[in-house]
Amino acid sequence: MLVTQPSSRATPLSVEDFARRNLDTLYRFAYALCGNRATAEDLVANAFVKCLPHWNNIRHSASGYMRRAIVNEHLNQVRRQSVTSVLSADLESEEDVAMRAVNTVDALRALETLSLMQRTVVVLRFIDGMSSGDIGKLLGKAPGSVRRITHEALQTLRSNGSPTETDNRAARE
Template sequence: MRGGLVVQAGWEDQFVEYFGARAQPLRRLAYALCGDWHTAEDLVQLTFVRLYRRWSGIREESIDAYARQVLVNAFLTHRRARRRESLMADPPERAAGASDPTDGLAVRRLLADLAPRQRAAVVLRYLEDLPVAEVAALLDISEGTVKSQTARGLRSMRGTFDGAALTKE
């Protein structure tokens, strides 16, 4: 008994063990989605709070999928809330990207410019290496939409990179 509550033996230990094993991978996923370590920490913390609340009802074989679902939903909600952008007469000059598209900083910059769903689709497909069907389930969209969002996101990233590479010369 803890603080007047009867605690079911073992489930909290399972949760603590899961947290220890999956916190870092979820932080990396959150960072890939949002591009900011502080926001990533907030998203992961929110994910684990929601997991804790539902822990006893989650099937063991689907915990990772559920955690990713919660994290992606938290990211998309966060992005919608931050959508208020200010207009400027002259946009600021953008720093030229690195010459190598596989450079982590260049990839993060390119991901940051994508729409939230495109970014989520690209990150889940290529950084998390999830199949189209699982990404569709996570984002609650059709498999065709996953494919088109991913293709548009990649096309946009390639176009931005090519444009940045051309302006550097």
Template sequence: MTTATSAAFEQHRNLLFTIAYDMTGSVQDAEDVVQETWLAWSKVDAERLEHPRAYLVRITARQALARLRRLRAAREDYVGPWLPEPLATGGDPAEDAGRTEDLTFGLMVVLETLSPLERAAFVLREAFGYGHGEIARILGRSPDAVRQLTHRAREHVQARRPRFPSDPRRARRAAERFLSAALGGDMATLMEVLSPDVTLWNDGGGEVRAALRPVRGARKVARLMSAVGPRYARLHARWIPGAQPAVLLTADGMPVVVLVFDLDADRIRHVYGIVNPGKLRHLSDMPPPSWRTGEEMASDQPSRPGW
């Protein structure tokens, strides 16, 4: 293995991880895909390649596609709703290298309903801006087949794509009101901030007690959250950087739950709650500034700065 081989891989590592994560929805599986890509890449003489980035992307996408096919079979036996692993973004500008569009958590949930090939084609086309010919070479399909894949995927996604306000400050304020009301057991405020057709998804994976089916409707969600929320009031919380509001609650430095919010106008339309410990372990490395207890959040008034 040459120095050039190692340098080329490190240059594109963030891109490869992001592609693998967008295709699998799993941080651990994305890391495994990147490791598999490295093992294949280490046997290549990078100095003889005209386009090392394209070569690396092709290896990564094919490895991720093969892994996604295996994961889909395993997820059929998953206990309760399966949600993607939350990923903190926005801290390092290089973290999303190569992306032309951010894939929100809500959109990642929708991508789970695509076939593995449709998902691969959609991610490469919509999130990274690859042309049909490039995607065809990556996936080993004809350009016409890729056009059909991306067309079907785009139609499917547009019909189900979550909506949220373009102004991230409005989205954040609505999410903050929800969190404060839930931790304080304030059902009235929850009813104000929830869309009438809101859906709450909980992912415990059989490891932690959680609703096994989506909870639908503002009254049902508000009743559940006002009853359960105060149990988390003594935990520490911080907002996770990213394209949409997401908050992490921890106990003794260990992640306990992540809540991610999709909004329609100023009301919350989807709440995704991830409590499966295996999907939160990687967030224990997040830096700790600006932690606040849930009780402090619940005591805040909406008129206060930042809340």
């Protein structure tokens, strides 16, 4: 049943319209979180699967719900992988290691030095362009905590000689 909305609000998007307008942005967001194209596609697909049954309730703020679902799915995968990696550390082939090294870019390497929370906040803030308040709402943290996490993440990147900081120093010299 279609519920009519007051004229001051835009017509809610269908799942298809939302996907058509936002899929690329959601993929970029997921890729920035995980650093792997296939995993990013899985994260977005799983987020759609989880949000679809609730679409009538969330479609007015679907973007936030989708991002949160992507973050949650990523956190779940990281937890599962940490257990699996301990159990199968010796099973990784040399080819897998080589392919991973080839596909790694400087920015992703720098992000990998951060904790999971720091990486999530940095991606949301600087890649997705969200404010501290919006990130706080999404992650269930106070805006001040988000700013502190961002500050600590930037300090870590600077102390590790992140590629962007190194490039900036080289450009100044």
